[in-house]
Amino acid sequence: MSGTQRARTVTIDCGKCLLRRHGSPAPELQSALAPVRQSRIGSRVVPPGTDICIEGEPSTEVFTLVDGWAFRYKLLHDGRRQILGFCLPGDFFGLGSEGEEGHDHSIESITGTVLCVFGKRQFRAAMHSDPALAGLVRRIVRHEESAAFEHLVDVGRRNAIEAVAHLLLELCSRLNGGRIPANCSCRFPVTQTHLADALGLTAAHVNRVLRRLRQDGLASVDKRSLIIHDAGRLAELCEFSRDYTARLPAI
Amino acid sequence: MSGTQRARTVTIDCGKCLLRRHGSPAPELQSALAPVRQSRIGSRVVPPGTDICIEGEPSTEVFTLVDGWAFRYKLLHDGRRQILGFCLPGDFFGLGSEGEEGHDHSIESITGTVLCVFGKRQFRAAMHSDPALAGLVRRIVRHEESAAFEHLVDVGRRNAIEAVAHLLLELCSRLNGGRIPANCSCRFPVTQTHLADALGLTAAHVNRVLRRLRQDGLASVDKRSLIIHDAGRLAELCEFSRDYTARLPAI
DNA sequence: CGCTAGGTTGATCCTATTCAACCCGGGTGG
DNA sequence: CCACCCGGGTTGAATAGGATCAACCTAGCG
Numbered sequence: 001m002s003g004t005q006r007a008r009t010v011t012i013d014c015g016k017c018l019l020r021r022h023g024s025p026a027p028e029l030q031s032a033l034a035p036v037r038q039s040r041i042g043s044r045v046v047p048p049g050t051d052i053c054i055e056g057e058p059s060t061e062v063f064t065l066v067d068g069w070a071f072r073y074k075l076l077h078d079g080r081r082q083i084l085g086f087c088l089p090g091d092f093f094g095l096g097s098e099g100e101e102g103h104d105h106s107i108e109s110i111t112g113t114v115l116c117v118f119g120k121r122q123f124r125a126a127m128h129s130d131p132a133l134a135g136l137v138r139r140i141v142r143h144e145e146s147a148a149f150e151h152l153v154d155v156g157r158r159n160a161i162e163a164v165a166h167l168l169l170e171l172c173s174r175l176n177g178g179r180i181p182a183n184c185s186c187r188f189p190v191t192q193t194h195l196a197d198a199l200g201l202t203a204a205h206v207n208r209v210l211r212r213l214r215q216d217g218l219a220s221v222d223k224r225s226l227i228i229h230d231a232g233r234l235a236e237l238c239e240f241s242r243d244y245t246a247r248l249p250a251i
Numbered sequence: 252m253s254g255t256q257r258a259r260t261v262t263i264d265c266g267k268c269l270l271r272r273h274g275s276p277a278p279e280l281q282s283a284l285a286p287v288r289q290s291r292i293g294s295r296v297v298p299p300g301t302d303i304c305i306e307g308e309p310s311t312e313v314f315t316l317v318d319g320w321a322f323r324y325k326l327l328h329d330g331r332r333q334i335l336g337f338c339l340p341g342d343f344f345g346l347g348s349e350g351e352e353g354h355d356h357s358i359e360s361i362t363g364t365v366l367c368v369f370g371k372r373q374f375r376a377a378m379h380s381d382p383a384l385a386g387l388v389r390r391i392v393r394h395e396e397s398a399a400f401e402h403l404v405d406v407g408r409r410n411a412i413e414a415v416a417h418l419l420l421e422l423c424s425r426l427n428g429g430r431i432p433a434n435c436s437c438r439f440p441v442t443q444t445h446l447a448d449a450l451g452l453t454a455a456h457v458n459r460v461l462r463r464l465r466q467d468g469l470a471s472v473d474k475r476s477l478i479i480h481d482a483g484r485l486a487e488l489c490e491f492s493r494d495y496t497a498r499l500p501a502i
Numbered sequence: 503c504g505c506t507a508g509g510t511t512g513a514t515c516c517t518a519t520t521c522a523a524c525c526c527g528g529g530t531g532g
Numbered sequence: 533c534c535a536c537c538c539g540g541g542t543t544g545a546a547t548a549g550g551a552t553c554a555a556c557c558t559a560g561c562g
Contacts, residue, residue: 074404076490082408084400097393098386104397104495127386134385135349135378141392142348146355148399149335153325156406156451157333160518191540200407205518207542222541239327244355411550442508456550458510473509503562510557519548525541532535 014040017116018066019090019250029249032126032133036251039122044115052115053094053107062094062120064251068113069189073197074105083198085147086190088174090250092140095120111189139248146244155200158238163199164209166238168219172228173245180231180242188226260295260368268367269317270341270501280500283377283384287502290373295366303360304345307353311371313345315502319364320440323356324448334449336398337361337441339425341501343391346371362440390499397495406451409489414450415460417489419470423479424496431482431493439477 014037029036041061046052052070053059065087072084072093084105087093096103127134150170154163173179175186192210196203214220218234220227228234265288280287292312297303303321304310316338323335323344335356338344347354378385401421405414424430426437443461447454465471469485471478479485 072400074400076404076408080408082404084403095393097397098390100494105400127389128382131379131382131385134382134389138378138385138389138392139349141389141396142346145392145396145399146348148396148403149323149325149356152335152399152403152406153327153333155403156449157327157331193540198407202519203541204520204543208518211542243351444508453551454509455511455552459550462510505561507560508558511555513553515550515552517549517551520546522544522546524543527540528538530535530537532533 018114019064019116028132029136029251032130035126035130036118036123036133039118039126041117041119044117046109046113046115048109048111050109051106052109052113053103053105055104055106056102058102059094059096060120062118062123063092064116064118065089065091065093066114066116069110070107070113071110071194071198072105072107081197082200083194085144085151086171086198088171090247092137092251095123095137095141098124110194133251136249136251140251143244143248150244151198160199160201160205160209161212162238163201164195164206165213165218165234166240167195167198168213168221168226168228169231169234169238169240169242170245172226172231173242174247178242178246180228180235182231183227183229184231185225185227187224188221189224192221260293265291269365270315270367279383280387280502283381283387286377286381287369287374287384290369290377292368292370295368297360297364297366299360299363301360302357303364303366304354304356304358306355306357309353310345310347313369313371313374314343315367315369316340316342316344317365317367320361321358321364322361322445322449323358325356332448333451334445336395336402337422337449339422341498343388343502346374346388346392349375361445384502387500387502391502394495394499401495402449411450411452411456411460412463413489414452415446415457416464416469416485417491418446418449419464419472419477419479420482420485420489420491420493421496423477423482424493425498429493429497431479431486433482434478434480435482436476436478438475439472440475441472443472 043066046068052063055074067089070087072087074082074084087107093107094103127137147170154166158166169180171188171190172184172186176184192206193203195201196206199206201209210221218230218237220229234240294317297319303314306325318340321338323338325333325335338358344358345354378388398421405417409417420431422439422441423435423437427435443457444454446452447457450457452460461472469479469481469488471480485491
């Protein structure tokens with residue numbers, strides 16, 4: 001599904017990084033800032049629908065998503081796709097397992113995205129020399145695992161309405177740094193097909209579920225935007241707990 | 252589901268640790284051995300069906316599973332259970348997210364198990380002072396995430412036969428250090444209910460699927476043992492790739 | 503001996519799939 | 533300017549995969 005346009009790599013001043021407006025300059029990371037920046041290659045602008053990482057292929061780079069949406073996924077031979085999770089600004093990925101050959105999953109951009117690109121070798125060296133950085137990365141990976149576990153409950157033990165509700169709340173919460181504002185409305189470039197592939201459903205059925213949520217006045221997704229009308233009832237419906245959606249310091 | 256017996260904590264010589272027979276004394280960990288052992292509290296023997304970690308509850312300990320089987324899980328209010336993964340000897344758990352209050356999931360023993368118990372605070376200190384140990388833990392968590400992703404495909408995009416086949420192969424491979432021996436037969440204390448809760452199915456349906464696998468000469472589970480009769484056809488059926496089942500050095 | 507956990511099987515039901523048709527809006531090229 | 537296409541969404545009808553529920557069986561255990 002690679003786009004036709006080419007990705008461009010440019011250099012942007014770290015001081016102007018969009019992520020800093022999130023007010024998370026990772027205080028305990030001051031010591032590591034220098035080596036991390038030294039491992040930095042530059043920024044990259046990626047068109048929508050482009051594979052940023054490809055399962056099985058090795059890579060010499062790791063990324064922070066600065067702007068835009070992407071998702072992690074795996075494919076089966078016959079084309080079935082499982083979306084493993086969505087990547088939002090501030091997310092870090094591409095590190096893989098040390099000593100492993102290739103990525104264990106692919107990552108594709110949904111919107112046009114801006115990436116901050118680091119050299120993997122240099123980044124690993126920075127982690128090795130700075131325990132705080134190493135600790136943050138470990139925390140990030142642990143956080144991803146926690147989200148994967150929650151996702152597993154969605155797919156395995158929640159029915160379609162609960163699962164969709166839960167995923168919508170998760171995304172809304174993550175977009176807002178771990179809270180769900182009253183009457184939240186956010187940009188939402190995720191298609192019904194994406195939701196289906198994330199939750200082990202079909203797009204047709206996701207459509208029916210969304211209509212249901214809309215009719216019940218709980219949430220509505222259209223025109224590429226998501227509105228949570230009644231976060232309370234929605235959270236009750238699917239037993240949502242926002243603990244796992246807290247924002248971690250960006251790298 | 253706590254057993255009636257009490258867990259006992261005893262002291263056992265590290266030199267006699269069962270895990271060392273796996274021939275994985277973690278060469279790069281030599282530097283960390285001293286602080287890790289210093290953070291060690293002792294061994295603990297746990298009866299079957301006991302919660303080792305409980306979701307939401309904080310804990311001051313982390314564990315290496317020395318002997319026996321356990322599983323990670325989450326419960327919904329109405330009793331629905333999602334098993335997140337199985338723990339085998341050598342697995343490490345309980346570290347949780349730094350700065351987080353409680354565990355994000357529970358862990359219950361299946362068989363009687365032997366745990367190696369470490370003080371969480373001291374273990375964290377050891378990680379902080381030894382980059383190799385920190386790196387290993389990061390690798391372990393990354394490895395768990397990779398397994399969770401594979402699990403997500405099982406539940407979301409594989410049908411019941413494929414999912415069961417895939418899980419059986421995964422467990423067989425992990426039990427054998429990342430390979431599947433020809434005509435493999437292993438001890439298998441996992442019940443059909445466990446398989447069902449791991450794969451988002453019902454026990455009744457798992458039963459039918461297992462019968463099917465048995466009739467087709469692919470694999471059989473009974474009498475608490477698993478036999479893989481035709482690993483090749485089984486792997487083909489479910490697109491199993493054993494990459495993610497490699498054994499990491501034990502802590 | 504009776505209890506319990508685990509397994510087995512059948513009948514029935516229902517959730518979600520499948521497949522098809524159709525709509526809409528935004529590009530794109532003639 | 534219009535025709536066409538294409539991605540995404542919407543809807544209906546038929547179907548299937550798996551759930552549900554209940555009965556029953558077996559082995560191990562107190």
